[in-house]
Amino acid sequence: MVEQINIMVGGEAGQGVQSVGHLLARAFARWGYRVFADQDYESRVRGGHNFFRVRASRAPVGAILETLDILIAFNRESIDLHRAEVGKDGVIIYDGEKIKDVTGDKLISLPLEKLAVEAAGDRMMANTVALGTALALPGYDLPLLTGLLRDYFGGEAGEKNVKAAQAGYEQTRKLASSTFTKKLSATEAPTRMLVSGNEAMALGAIAAGCKFMAAYPMTPTTPIMEYLASKAKDYGIVVVPAEDEIAAINMVVGAGYAGVRAMTATSGGGFCLMVEGLGLAGMTETPVVIIEGQRAGPAIGLPTRTEQGDLEFILHAAHGEFPRAVLAPSSVDECFWSVVKAFNLAEKYQTPVLVITDQHLASSYATVDRFDVSKVKIDRGLLFRGDGDYKRHAYTESGVSPRAFPGKQKALVVTDSDEHDEAGHLTEDAGTRLLMMQKRLRKLYGLKKDMVVPHNHAKKGETLLIGWGSTQGAIEEAAENLRKDSHKVNRLHLNELWPFPAEAVALAMAEAKHTYVVENNATGQLARLIRRETGKQVDASILKYDGRPFTPALIIDQVLKEGC
């Protein structure tokens, strides 16, 4: 059995659920563990019910588990809602002086607030006391924890947190240590980075040389703009908090036209407003990168929850026909690399590139090996040099015309949202229209060659689970567990969706015993796309559209029901 632990922190918004959860995850990362942590929160600033789950393991992890070893409950609701998830050897830590008359088993009451006041003179430090408690139970190393807190908070705040954590840690060792039997030990592994999907995308943008971002805050991708804004000064990036998403995308198109790598990030609702601007980028052949973090729609939907409901929308958004690329990172690590690739494709093909993710992946944290920046290659595509004749939209075999930047040479850079001629001037001439449409659409051939071919993990005759984007971790673990039970199940995962890898998918399906598509939506959008692009129908769709992510167990149940 792999050494692992699963901890949930639950409470109201404003009680420090996020910060305790995040510190727990960091603590295990410093112990050399692999961590996957996800967040479940309501659309409110204070109150409600939120939780943060941290799974730490010696083996790679990409999904959450249902069974909890430790539940830290900051309010009664957290106990009521989640006690059924606590495993038979698990415990619930709560402050019995604050949450009175709780009965049942597995309970460990500690005076978190009282300890916080005694140790740190601040009852708000109760959450740090709880952190010390949770880490004492499996036998975490106290000096490592105090070091983390000092690094994290620094100065006086760091010392206060250290005192609070120590109080929780020591009290737990004294009173409760024996009631929790799962003990973990340090690993020899180096500390990996603990990064959220959003942070990985932001780091990818910096690595790729993004110089301009305009956006309007929208869950779940707001942290990308906040992170880039926090680095704007040191990294020479401009982040414009635009008046709306329409302004954001048009600013990005303007910046892309002027010659800098530019992007925006939003969610489905904000992307709805950007659609006309997307077409503008297609028509003017302007490189732009758009990150779309899906959440449950339509309209405002479930604003803080996850869904993969925008796939078909993203593939077809905007009127008219123009080339685009759609990437769908399937892990936190891929979030970094997809954004790097998006900037290269956008400039190489001078067209919009969409990076599609969702609340689950964007807000989840995972340990990753340091991104190997030496592998970041910058491809700015065909550039025009010199001062001679220049036609921004010159016809070429590849469809890609050399790009010049306005004001950087005598040659003028002219483009138009109207159909235009090679020089960029508007025209309604039918012949020119045909040639221009063909030129733009030819770029899809090159683009397709730059897409990775998805790897089919299944052998001939096995049952194939097909997924895309954020579901990879859960599908991978489900398939692995099914194989452990002697079921012949494996997977094919798509992290680059358009141009669609039709040949690879068709071949994998032809060799499979059964094919099931696993996706976080109600109507089976990937299954439909597969049918459209390959002419093949999958045997069944395993769907989830309650705004919550898949767990391996849910997938296993469904696969066994369908038969494998």
Place this chain on the structure above:
Amino acid sequence: MVTVKDYTGLTSAWCPGCGNFGILQAVKKALVDMGLEPWQVLLVSDIGQAGKLPHYTQGNVFNSLHGRALPAALGAKIANPELKVIVIAGDGGAYGEGGNHFIHTVRRNHDVTYLVHDNQVYGLTKGQTSPTSDFGFVTKTTPEGAPLPINPITLAISVGATFVARAFAGDVDFLAGLIKAGIQHKGFALIDILQPCVSFNHKNTFAWYRERVHKLEEGTYKPGDKNTAYITAQEWGDKIPIGIIYREERPTYEDSLPALKQGSLVDQPIEPHRVEKLFSEFV
């Protein structure tokens, strides 16, 4: 030396006698007077007949979407602040479709010049009401008469404009002077240009304007006084003031961006390895 010949563009598709011709002439004159060459200039336009102006002269051109000329222009200006950015729109794009962009661009004080061809009617769609149509103006979409128009001048002043002018397309030299002043102004410059539409606005004609417009005399009129400007901006009807109605100095949006201290973004190198320094934040 740059001459007006250097600004010769394609043949226009405008109606004979259109107010746009005066504006086009004034733009060319202002750019030549300033000694700017076409490659130094970026013309970003909206759609409609006004939006075609860039094609009828010379310069870098980004012909954008309806209502979205401003945000596209702002992105380009931030990416390369060395460009002289002139944004061209009609009253529909500027004050209707792009109204939100307008108030926020004014507020943030981006260093671009906004020429609004204000003919108080939708021309290219053939004669419907616009946000600046006079009260009671009868069109195909307002058979009972148009509602109260927006006053772009008071609106701009109220949301923090640093340069607001009104001009008349029938007075090319005066308009050229205002465009020049607008380009020279550090910050956002709005020039609302009264532009007769010879095909669809038979009320606000060249003759109608000529009888009414009067120039705000430099020296006697003080554009630095906000209250006076606000009152002046509301003059309409028998007497319509043209000239710089309000002006103040305030740092521009671009001034506030630390990333631009090293020069244009477009000139900055891409150095992927620099991101590595950030990785220690995550352990």
